[in-house]
Amino acid sequence: MASFEEEDTPLAAAAAAAVYVRRGLKGSFSKPKKTRILTIANQKGGVGKTTTAVNVAAAMGLAGLNVLVIDLDPQGNASTAFNVDHWEDASGTFDVLLDGETIADMMSPAPGFESLWVLPATLDLAGADIEMITTVAETERPFLLKNALEVFLADHEMDYVFVDCPPSLGMLTINALAAVSEVLIPIQCEFYALEGVQQLLRTIEFAKERLNPDLDVSTVLLTMFNSSTNLSQSVVGEVRGYFGDKVLDTVIPRSTYVAEAPSFGQSVMTYDPGSSGAVAYLAAAREIAERK
Ligand SMILES: Nc1ncnc2c1ncn2[C@@H]1O[C@H](COP(=O)(O)OP(=O)(O)OP(=O)(O)O)[C@@H](O)[C@H]1O
Numbered sequence: 001m002a003s004f005e006e007e008d009t010p011l012a013a014a015a016a017a018a019v020y021v022r023r024g025l026k027g028s029f030s031k032p033k034k035t036r037i038l039t040i041a042n043q044k045g046g047v048g049k050t051t052t053a054v055n056v057a058a059a060m061g062l063a064g065l066n067v068l069v070i071d072l073d074p075q076g077n078a079s080t081a082f083n084v085d086h087w088e089d090a091s092g093t094f095d096v097l098l099d100g101e102t103i104a105d106m107m108s109p110a111p112g113f114e115s116l117w118v119l120p121a122t123l124d125l126a127g128a129d130i131e132m133i134t135t136v137a138e139t140e141r142p143f144l145l146k147n148a149l150e151v152f153l154a155d156h157e158m159d160y161v162f163v164d165c166p167p168s169l170g171m172l173t174i175n176a177l178a179a180v181s182e183v184l185i186p187i188q189c190e191f192y193a194l195e196g197v198q199q200l201l202r203t204i205e206f207a208k209e210r211l212n213p214d215l216d217v218s219t220v221l222l223t224m225f226n227s228s229t230n231l232s233q234s235v236v237g238e239v240r241g242y243f244g245d246k247v248l249d250t251v252i253p254r255s256t257y258v259a260e261a262p263s264f265g266q267s268v269m270t271y272d273p274g275s276s277g278a279v280a281y282l283a284a285a286r287e288i289a290e291r292k
């Protein structure tokens, strides 16, 4: 376990943060009236989609809410971060989308959590687009995840479902957009932060018009903020100017513990709850919970 001391955080502030996290987790996050289903999408790679899905879900789970994380990325990074088997013979999202298996049968409880489950992504998910084209009628292809989720939610009480998307706008992401009512867009605080966002928004608009009238970009989260650069600061201003109040007040700082946690099969919420990254993800999760 890492100490509370972090290069960019004075010890006293970090210790205070750890207390805040513990108190925060004991306090109740408000339970949504009905299941909230969020897709975490951005076709740009490495912007913090998985880190956001994992840590916001972990915060909700630690607060006692029922949470399902659907790993829709063949890389399986969210499954790795929750230490859920997605290697060789494992089953998961592919089997749900293309082999008629149910989410209930394919999901696994995340070790260390009492109310958090993961539908893992196996490598064969990389071939899902092609498999869909050859085996599923064109009109049904976008709705494979939506149909499976409807069956699952009919007899499982979930507070939150998070869908972690791959860095593309292919049929897997389309399935995610057809299945949810909210999109959460993580945006990395770096040069060209908004590059590609127009294309993402056009895809979301397409999905809303053709597949899912309930779809809405509810949340934008700024990630990997570096307080020592003016660039990060100017990106925050640019993104707030563009997306207005969809942008959470909380900004996620760059933190080594956030990057390190998955290699221990953990979220940063459990790996180092006192770190600046964990505190920020908890605050982001609370904002999400309180916004609806
Ligand atoms: N706040 C942070 N501080 C430090 N490193 C971070 C932070 N957030 C994410 N990272 C690291 O940046 C990399 C990319 O993050 P992540 O995997 O969450 O992005 P992604 O959008 O899911 O990527 P992909 O498009 O490949 O799915 C990872 O190595 C992750 O550990």
Ligand SMILES: [Mg+2]
Binding pocket: 049, 050, 051, 073, 077, 165, 166
């Ligand atoms: Mg990812």
